[in-house]
């Protein structure tokens with residue numbers, strides 16, 4: 001679809017889901033081929049896989065695109081360092097991404113590589129169109145350039161003179177480039193984001209883009225001289241220049257469809273998924289590029305936070321990249337997916353640790369879900385020869401459980417549309433826990449003792465089987481393989497279980513013979529894991545020395561509040577201090593905090609912390625601190641900031 005209309009037909013109000021059959025087109029970023037896939041890349045790709053599977057379950061016409069970003073100076077340099085041509089190098093690393101996605105069971109429909117002719121052709125067409133419209137001009141550029149980001153930085157964007165992403169000093173460069181006239185569209189984009197607040201979500205990232213749009217955005221350099229950077233797509237009107245990586249890369253979302261004749265079918269439904277590192281190109285460059293090329297905008301730009309390890313960004317240069325495969329082999333694909341989706345509230349950063357994975361698997365999957373299945377199968381075996389009985393009369397306790405499950409498809413759909421994936425899983429698990437409680441309440445073992453309560457027992461067992469069937473359908477996007485295994489153990493071989501089937505009760509034919517098997521999710525030995533991870537045997541608990549008791553009223557004098565860190569900078573006069581700018585409802589405060597040795601300032605931005613809000617202001621090395629950030633201190637002096645288990649607005653009171 002190369003419509004001339006520049007109207008944005010799709011962005012904004014419409015949810016991604018809703019009832020009935022729609023279409024859904026989801027994309028991951030295309031990943032650079034200068035580093036092997038790590039857990040961060042795996043997360044976005046697994047997330048898009050989950051969301052696409054969910055839409056498929058709903059009956060939507062779905063399409064899932066991922067791929068690799070292969071041009072540019074950085075990749076050229078990485079190839080040289082490996083003694084390979086850029087193409088050889090790109091082939092190899094792109095292959096690693098594909099085999100990783102295969103191992104992770106990612107069901108993408110297309111994998112695009114920017115070095116493919118089908119992509120280059122569309123990039124050149126789009127460039128030519130924008131050039132013909134007069135939105136690309138020739139000029140001279142001078143500035144500070146980070147070769148790893150492949151972009152120029154303004155002084156303001158640098159942290160201590162370094163690129164905030166890679167922590168390296170950018171190079172000063174001047175060169176003749178072609179420029180995309182972005183500034184011309186600034187007010188258009190600002191107005192659009194005000195009219196369609198959902199276009200970039202969650203709101204914090206839309207606000208980030210709006211903040212960029214408050215000042216001139218300048219024009220975007222979109223080419224490099226071919227003499228210096230041969231590894232790129234030549235501009236169609238001047239082959240002495242090649243396309244700057246972003247103009248090349250972003251177009252993949254469109255070229256993949258164009259090259260397969262799928263634009264009409266899927267482009268109006270495009271949902272981009274990215275992390276917060278690439279909000280600027282996606283939230284600023286991309287909509288303006290689309291507008292200038294006369295292509296309708298994406299439906300939503302969905303931005304998630306970072307997985308952090310020890311509160312630092314995962315990266316090859318920091319040496320903390322976790323290879324997805326190592327964990328996959330240890331915990332199994334489905335459990336690993338479950339952890340990633342359950343433990344990251346969309347939009348916020350989350351901490352990645354192996355004990356957290358193990359604890360989550362034990363609590364939700366082995367305990368709640370696995371137990372429910374085991375107990376149900378065990379009771380069916382003991383009391384009904386392994387066959388699912390027809391339900392007898394339904395009583396209030398049964399109906400309550402039935403209602404809890406039957407409300408889930410709608411709730412989960414709403415939560416998926418609102419990007420609340422963690423909540424959706426939590427909702428399903430809450431119902432699963434209710435089912436476990438229902439066993440405790442109805443006491444099937446007592447019902448089994450007397451013939452008079454046989455029909456009651458039938459209802460209870462049948463209700464449990466139905467509950468498990470519904471749970472398996474709702475969890476299938478996240479645990480695709482185990483969901484099928486769960487149903488297999490229930491004796492259900494018919495594989496057509498769509499979302500609508502989870503909104504119906506009484507689908508399991510009476511007399512179905514169950515097939516108990518191995519535990520769905522084996523329990524992880526946490527103590528063993530702690531030992532493996534170097535913690536050794538658990539240390540003896542420390543005998544604590546307590547302070548004097550206080551009255552509740554004393555405690556009530558403290559005003560503790562949730563704050564959002566907006567800025568974190570090194571204190572100009574003190575090595576160990578950070579100066580935080582935090583938001584607390586309508587207020588912004590400066591808090592000086594002694595956490596420099598423990599936290600990287602960049603990793604704190606966007607975090608929600610807890611602060612003492614009514615502490616008398618005090619000047620710390622020349623800067624007035626208006627409060628105090630709370631943290632815990634370990635025996636070795638390591639600090640752990642107090643964060644929230646669930647997202648709450650800043651300003652919320654903590655008691």
Ligand code: MSP
Pocket residue numbers: 028029030031032039040041043044069249250251252273274275276277278305306307308313314
């Ligand atoms: N090639 C560009 C994107 C072009 S898209 C038109 C690029 N590539 S990248 O290899 O650096 O990938 C960045 C993306 O990887 C993030 O936006 C996110 O999807 C994923 N992640 C990388 N590190 C991550 C974390 N630590 N946590 C979560 N996701 C992360 O930028």
